[in-house]
Amino acid sequence: MTLRLHNTLTRRLEEFQPLEPGKVLVYGCGPTIYDLPHIGNFRSFMVYDLLHRYLEWVGYEVRFITNLTDVDDKTIRGAVDHGTDIREFTEPFGEAFLADAETLGIRPADHYPKATDYVEAMVDFVRRLQEKGLAYQAEDGSVYFSIGAFPEYGKLSRVDAGAIKPGARVSMDDYAKEDVRDFALWKAAKAEDEEAGAAWDSPWGRGRPGWHLECSVMSISELGETLDIHLGGEDLIFPHHEDEIAQSEGATGKPFVRYWVHVKHLLLEGQKMSKSLGNTVSVGDLVSRGHDPAAIRHQLLSAQYRRELNFTMEGLEASGRAVQRLVDFEARLVRTPLSSDAGDTRIPEMAQAALARFREGMDDDLNSAEAMAALFVFVNEVNAELDRRQGALRREERDGALKALEDMDEVLGFLELARRTRALDRATKDWIQEQVHQRMEARKTRDFARADAIRDELAAHGVVLEDSPQGTRWKVVK
RNA sequence: GGCGCCGUAGCCAAGUGGUAAGGCAGAGGUCUGCAAAACCUCCAUUCGGCGGUUCGACUCCGCCCGGCGCCUCCA
Numbered sequence: 001m002t003l004r005l006h007n008t009l010t011r012r013l014e015e016f017q018p019l020e021p022g023k024v025l026v027y028g029c030g031p032t033i034y035d036l037p038h039i040g041n042f043r044s045f046m047v048y049d050l051l052h053r054y055l056e057w058v059g060y061e062v063r064f065i066t067n068l069t070d071v072d073d074k075t076i077r078g079a080v081d082h083g084t085d086i087r088e089f090t091e092p093f094g095e096a097f098l099a100d101a102e103t104l105g106i107r108p109a110d111h112y113p114k115a116t117d118y119v120e121a122m123v124d125f126v127r128r129l130q131e132k133g134l135a136y137q138a139e140d141g142s143v144y145f146s147i148g149a150f151p152e153y154g155k156l157s158r159v160d161a162g163a164i165k166p167g168a169r170v171s172m173d174d175y176a177k178e179d180v181r182d183f184a185l186w187k188a189a190k191a192e193d194e195e196a197g198a199a200w201d202s203p204w205g206r207g208r209p210g211w212h213l214e215c216s217v218m219s220i221s222e223l224g225e226t227l228d229i230h231l232g233g234e235d236l237i238f239p240h241h242e243d244e245i246a247q248s249e250g251a252t253g254k255p256f257v258r259y260w261v262h263v264k265h266l267l268l269e270g271q272k273m274s275k276s277l278g279n280t281v282s283v284g285d286l287v288s289r290g291h292d293p294a295a296i297r298h299q300l301l302s303a304q305y306r307r308e309l310n311f312t313m314e315g316l317e318a319s320g321r322a323v324q325r326l327v328d329f330e331a332r333l334v335r336t337p338l339s340s341d342a343g344d345t346r347i348p349e350m351a352q353a354a355l356a357r358f359r360e361g362m363d364d365d366l367n368s369a370e371a372m373a374a375l376f377v378f379v380n381e382v383n384a385e386l387d388r389r390q391g392a393l394r395r396e397e398r399d400g401a402l403k404a405l406e407d408m409d410e411v412l413g414f415l416e417l418a419r420r421t422r423a424l425d426r427a428t429k430d431w432i433q434e435q436v437h438q439r440m441e442a443r444k445t446r447d448f449a450r451a452d453a454i455r456d457e458l459a460a461h462g463v464v465l466e467d468s469p470q471g472t473r474w475k476v477v478k
Numbered sequence: 479g480g481c482g483c484c485g486u487a488g489c490c491a492a493g494u495g496g497u498a499a500g501g502c503a504g505a506g507g508u509c510u511g512c513a514a515a516a517c518c519u520c521c522a523u524u525c526g527g528c529g530g531u532u533c534g535a536c537u538c539c540g541c542c543c544g545g546c547g548c549c550u551c552c553a
Contacts, residue, residue, distance in 0.1 A: 011482090028553095029553075030553090031553075032551080032552090032553095037553085038553090040552085040553060041552090041553045042553080043553070044553040045553075047553095048553095069551090072551055073551060074551075157481070157548085157549080158480090158481055158482085159480070159481065159548095159549065184551095210551085211551045212551085231553095232553070233552080233553030234482095234483095234547070234548070234553080235547085235548065235552055235553065236548095236552095236553075237481095237482095237548070237549095238481085238548065238549060239549085239550095239551085240551075262553095263553065264483080264547075264553095265546095265547070265548095265552085265553070266553090267546085272546085272547085272552095273552095274552060275552075298501090299490085302490065302491065302501080303490080303491065303492095304491090304492085306483085307483090307484080307491085308483080308484060308485095308545095308546075308547090309490095309491095310490075312489085312490085314489065314490085314502090314503095315489075315490055315502085317502080318489075318490065318501065318502035318503075319490090319501080319502085320502095321501080321502060321503095322500095322501050322502070325501085325515095328514095328515060328516085329516095331515095332515080332516080357499095361492085367492075369490095369491055369492050369499095369500080369501095370491095370492055370493085370499080370500085372491095372492090372500070372501075373491085373492060373499050373500035373501080374499090374500085375500090376499090376500050376501065377499075377500065380500090380517095383515095383516055383517070384516085384517060384518090386516080386517090387516060387517045387518090388517085443511080446511075448511060448512070451511090451512090452511095452512075452513085455512095455513080455514095464513095464514060464515090465513085465514070466513090466514050466515055467510070467511095467512095467513075467514075468510095468514095468515085473514095473515090475514095475515090
């Protein structure tokens with residue numbers, strides 16, 4: 001079985017084969033760091049993470065690059081409004097993005113290039129295009145890409161380039177271009193750009209790079225002229241990625257990207273989330289309201305990435321309980337008594353079947369919903385088996401079950417995150433132990449009122465007790 | 479107008495030609511001092527509607543209804 005990915009270029013599911021066997025080059029369009037990233041942005045980045053993890057899981061050596069866009073209209077506007085330059089203005093938003101990614105258990109990319117660090121390479125790139133007759137400087141001082149000179153323009157988005165006409169949707173300041181469809185590679189500096197420190201010297205005078213240019217230049221600089229996979233939100237298909245292809249293939253004469261993967265935008269409480277609607281929610285907002293990052297992760301992966309996903313608070317609660325079920329299951333396995341002469345169980349077959357179904361789901365265009373179903377079926381089956389036996393397990397069987405669980409979680413990342421968010425310091429643990437001990441004493445004397453009061457007190461601190469014949473266990477819930 | 483997506487139980491969401499995964503919620507039961515966790519049983523004769531193809535369709539085709547995305551430097 002091999003991974004099949006939906007390639008936007010062909011609009012088909014294709015078997016994934018990297019250019020160089022065993023090695024995968026991935027570039028994911030990152031955030032424009034002019035504001036706090038919201039949960040919608042993180043659906044995309046979560047899918048990047050899912051792909052990143054899965055590629056490594058199946059044994060590829062992966063080089064993963066995600067850029068940070070620090071020069072564009074919005075960062076310049078923000079810098080000017082704050083009386084700073086763009087580097088200073090964007091810094092905290094870049095940090096916030098990385099911090100939120102860390103909170104959600106997203107594996108770091110190998111590198112997070114910033115556009116402003118690649119201006120020189122971008123200038124070279126534009127020069128290269130100009131030499132090939134694919135770019136020209138217009139009267140307004142800006143340099144544009146000549147779409148007419150690139151016949152394949154439109155192959156990704158399937159927009160009929162010839163049909164785009166100036167009008168309501170094409171702004172009137174495009175007059176300087178030879179063709180309305182042409183897009184800016186290099187923008188002549190305006191006063192505002194200089195003020196924000198977003199202007200550089202170039203053969204065409206002071207100016208700044210166009211938005212599309214950075215991704216072509218950074219990905220080619222970091223990964224080479226042909227990438228295996230390029231990721232992005234669905235909104236980037238046109239014009240951003242279409243323009244990247246035109247520039248890159250125009251300059252190199254080689255295929256730019258072999259598999260284009262686009263993530264569908266999520267809905268928030270059934271509505272499109274956007275800054276203009278004012279209904280954005282950040283990871284920080286959710287965490288400060290007490291939501292478990294593992295639950296956020298769960299909900300973001302609860303639907304396959306090309307399907308509609310409606311992110312809701314109700315759904316988040318449900319996800320939190322689903323994650324807790326996994327946490328409880330793992331704890332149950334860990335505390336299962338072991339015995340070398342325990343009989344056989346069906347757990348090894350269950351584990352094998354679960355892993356097979358999990359992999360099938362993931363291979364099918366990263367169907368995380370299906371992969372999660374495989375995991376939960378496994379939990380159901382093993383729990384039932386454990387209940388039936390009511391005894392010890394041989395170590396290999398128990399460890400095999402834990403291994404299967406960990407394997408699946410290496411891709412999904414729920415337990416990994418849940419463990420992190422449930423960790424307690426020594427003093428707190430000691431306090432809990434003491435409370436549990438006090439309650440046990442109370443129960444011995446059948447002072448249930450006192451026992452229940454202690455249990456309620458602990459519950460208020462997120463600690464839940466479970467009485468069993470072997471004594472009282474406690475756990476942290478989020 | 480151009481390109482494209484979706485409509486499966488109370489909510490979320492798989493399946494995509496052979497008779498409906500999984501999560502959450504709900505009902506009853508086992509266990510428990512009571513709980514919690516776990517398990518057992520139940521919870522869509524049915525997959526937006528109407529036609530068609532087929533031995534057979536949620537799955538393929540057509541039409542209709544409903545919801546949505548991109549076409550604006552929003553992931």
